[in-house]
Amino acid sequence: MILSIQNVVKQYGKHTAVNHVSFDVPKGCVFGLLGPNGAGKTSLIRMITTITGPDEGAIYLDGELLNERTPEQIGYMPEERGLYKKMKVGEHLLYLAQLKGLSEKAANEEIKHWFDKFEINDWWNKKVEELSKGMQQKIQFITTVVHKPKLLILDEPFSGLDPINTTLIKDEIRQLNEAGTSIIFSTHRMEQVEEMCDHIVLINQGKNVLYGEVKAIKNEFKENLFRIETSDTLPGDFDKHFQVASRPDGAVVVKLDEAASRNNELLRYLIQHNIHITRYEEILPTFNEIFIRRVEETQN
Amino acid sequence: MSKLNLIIKREYLTRVRKKSFIIGTLLAPVGLLVYFLVIVGLTKYEGGGEVKVAVLDEGGVVGIIPDDRGVRYIPASDKTLEQLKSEVLEGTYNGVLQVPTLGSLKQKELTVFYYSDDKLAPEKRQYIEKRIADKVRDFKIDSLRLDRTSIETLDTDVSIDPESIAKEGEDESKYTIGVGLAIGGIMAFIMFFMVMMYGQMVMRSVMEEKTNRIVEVMMSSVRPFQLMLGKIIGAGAVGLTQVLAWIVLSGAVMFLMPFLVDVDPQAMQPPPGAGAAIDPEVAQGEAFRLFQELGKQNWPMIVGSFLIFFLGGYFIYSSMFAAIGSAMGDDYGEGQALVLPVTIPIILAFYIVAFVGIRNPDSGLMVFASMFPLFSPIVMPFRMAFSPPVWQVALSLILVVASAFFFVWMAGRIYRVGILLYGKKVTLKEIGKWLFYR
Structure with missing residues (x-):
């Protein structure tokens, strides 16, 4: 040190x-x-x-x-x-x-x-x-x-x-x-x-x-959010299997629980349903978000 | 080189190299020279040119008056007042002096009339009054058939010559007091001036470092106390340099003076009414006794103690100014309230010397003031020329040196907090609290 x-x-x-x-x-x-x-x-x-x-x-x-x-x-x-x-x-x-x-x-x-x-x-x-x-x-x-x-x-x-x-x-x-x-x-x-x-x-x-x-x-602050971009439409029961957090500009952001995230459940589902994926990423929090969140949490 | 030395060196060199310092140091003695030349010129100056006065001596009291100090007395008793008045209007005379007949020889007051539309200068009026009074006196002496030489023997000049009983043989002449006052006064003034000028210089310099934010960089290299002390010592050394330069240069100017102007002894005479003209031989004797008196002063003691009092006073006040400077923000005007408590004791000390010391250098107030450390650096050097008891000088010295250490320590505690505090209006009460911060 x-x-x-x-x-x-x-x-x-x-x-x-x-x-x-x-x-x-x-x-x-x-x-x-x-x-x-x-x-x-x-x-x-x-x-x-x-x-x-x-x-x-x-x-x-x-x-x-x-x-x-x-x-x-x-x-x-x-x-x-x-x-x-x-x-x-x-x-x-x-x-x-x-x-x-x-x-x-x-x-x-x-x-x-x-x-x-x-x-x-x-x-x-x-x-x-x-x-x-x-x-x-x-x-x-x-x-x-x-x-x-x-x-x-x-x-x-x-x-x-x-x-x-x-x-x-x-x-x-x-x-x-x-x-x-x-x-x-x-x-x-x-x-x-x-x-x-x-x-x-x-x-x-x-x-x-x-x-x-x-x-x-x-890693600690990640919320297990995954962003999917696809040219296909997602199956009708997608919302029943996964919790959709938001749908920004044609993309879908899905929030998984810890286990699901580790087992790549979302990816498996998409592949099984033959969805054509153009982009798939985990959304990590920016430091700006972490900063603001932590400061607000500790404000009181 | 130690950090303190580095700071002192920088503080000293940056100031001494400044144009304003060099010009100020060189010009002050030149200013002194100009001042003397102006004084000499002024004493030679005859106010308002010559005045021609027609004297209408109605009772034959004044007779012929010789011309004197820009006044020409022209006997005109053969003419009437009305004639003379019109001649004044024509411009032959500046005015008519009508001296009425003396009612009786016992008359103590005589009103003389001056007819003119021009104002008579107060100085000329004094001269004329004195001349006529002398003439009336002569007239009375003659009329009473008195012996002029017997009367002159009645006048005696009396002066007190103090003689010490304990220190027999140490003759104190009538000049002792005057010389003491002069030396003491000059020393008190130099002290006052130096403490004010260089103390405030330290304050401004501290403020400047705080405002331009160099201080935070400095603080990460040196202790706040080192920076403050280095600044105070550096500026003090600049002050001593300036005083020494002035002493040397003034000495040179004084030495050169007689070659540059011819001082007219006539012009140095006191104005009429202040006593008879001084006989040149007597004057020489007086000058000799004056120098004798100057030589009799205990110079090593005076200069030595002056230096200690100077350093003591300088450290006390400049450390207070440094503390105040550190507490001030960018706004000098706002800080004035903090400056006042520091300047008041200096000014008070100076007033004590000016209004009490000059009348009675050994009065109770003076003794107290010459012990009290906030006053003593200005008051004690003044008293030194009057040989105060040794124990008083010693006690005063001890007190001033001890106080200097105390004030520098105290200022250091204020400084280290104030110098890093921004954007806050500070009160004296708050500064007091800083003393007790860890």
């Missing part, structure tokens, strides 16, 4: 922002930290980055209780980003890299490496305020990864990025992940979760309401 959250509680006055939350982040995975606004995600991230400390419980990074060396092992890109507008790009990166524990020499080398990679060598002496928003985002990304953190925490990393930069940063994240960096990815964009994450935790009202592997969760 790269990160282990154990029974963590955080209170602000009377408000409990994080309420006995536990989960583990496996090493080398892309981990989705999900939840509606105000769920306690930021409070949790701030504790992981040691900006604040938990009132109860413990957090371990790579087996070690969080300590003063933790910040140097974590790269954090907050959703609300910012840089010193009047500083020169090169000096700014040097400053933040040194604050992350790099020596001046090492920081220089790392920054040069990223400048080459992004082909922005002529930006060194530009002031941050002279850069476009997209360019500033690139700099922000470099500041997050320049010290080669073990764990990268990205809060809505693609918000405000154009498609070209989104692809660029996505590729960088993948490369870093392949090289062994564990990544916590906090977002509202569920299609990104399905695309990028292998594990997730869903937080609502300060509590852990859903946690596990993406594939397993999708």
